[in-house]
Amino acid sequence: MRYAIVTTTYNDEAGIGNYLENIMMQTMLPVELVIADGGSKDNTCKIINKYSEEFADKIQIKLCVAGRLNIAEGFNLAIKSSSEEIIGITGIGNHYPKDYFEKLLVGMLKNNCEVSYGIIRGEGLNNFQKVYRQAFLIRDNQCKIPCNRGVLIKKSVFQKIGYFYENFTYAGEDAEFFELAQRSGISMMCIDKAEFVWETPGNYTEYAKQTKNYTIAKLQMKETKKIVFNTITKIFLIILGILSICINPFISLLLLFLCGCVFLYHSKIKGIYSLMLYINYKVLTIIYTIRYAEYLKKKYKVTR
Known part of the structure; x- marks a missing residue:
């Protein structure tokens, strides 16, 4: 199955390299990786261009630069810029096991659903992060609705219900979108054993x-x-x-x-x-x- 991966960046020079290498390790590589930059002032774009040249024979990396963008605007730009029907939405700073998107693709095909997603496994070594994981990252709660840190979605869903709402003050674009998808009858499936790593708040x-x-x-x-x-x-x-x-x-x-x-x-x-x-x-x-x-x-x- 063909698919693309999209993400957004803003002054992510410290983490963009690890993210790109993480995507390159996927057992089922995306046809393209579309990155929308929200106006980075550091070396983020230079690093992306370097990887784009280095891995040109392996994957097409598209960098979309359109001035200052919030997260929803960045995701929408990246999704619209992709030529693929199936889109993997990701976040820099997360870690995806090498078979993560393979599991989502197989799950989408097997269940004939429009959205497939995994759950978050919290990461962090200090006591606060451990307490946070035990309080909030409970599997049953996570399976109720996806988030935009690790989800596979058919582009036709956006044509049915629209894109991410762009006027949130700080956050909320993914919760609003996937709650709307749920109310609209979009078929969504939480894929068993598909987990990705997110570093929880440190304090x-x-x-x-x-x-x-x-x-x-x-x-x-x-x-x-x-x-x-x-x-x-x-x-x-x-x-x-x-x-x-x-x-x-x-x-x-x-x-x-x-x-x-x-x-x-x-x-x-x-x-x-x-x-x-x-x-x-x-x-x-x-x-x-x-x-x-x-x-x-x-x-x-x-x-x-």
Whole structure:
């Protein structure tokens, strides 16, 4: 099966070489690799051109340069610039096992689906990254919907529902697109044993920034009434919990402990620290929802 791979870059001179070599190691090579650069000021483009010349007999590398681009604009440009019907969407900084795209291609053919994707295996050696993986990178949750870090998609899907939405403030283009694909009846399949590696946030500051960006994306994507209702409900439950602890500390804390145990069992989150980080995430989303409520305004909402 023929396919192309696309990605975006911006000042990625430190990682672009490893990424290109990673793609060259795939057991089923793409016919072309299309890279949209978002206005790099470093040596990213020079490195890409060097690899393009070096591997010209192995793969065609197209570099698209069109000034400052956000991620969605870059992906859309790369996809439109590709001549292939099947597109692999990737991200620099991830690592793809050599048979990753072969598994996605075989899975797409076997299941006769329009989108095939794998799951993320978190990477990172410090304690925070370990806790993060155990809290958020749970297989069952990942299988629900793809992300743009490692997915194979037929170009006809874009013709049916459109391309990535380009007016997100920070992030959200992949979540919005694949949720739309799901609602539109696009056939998508999570391929068993297809995993790629993503380096998780290395500390609390990086995690908090990621959470802020994701929260703002949700404010732009979701219906305002639902967001307001859910936020008020969560705040009410927190206040109710605090009041219960003040009135009857022993019973309330015992109930909270039992609820935590049940949640840990059903959510498959491993360990008390991961549970605490997950709870922190829920609290942060409430704080960021209130702090960045401006993004609930109509002018920021996704319109297709």
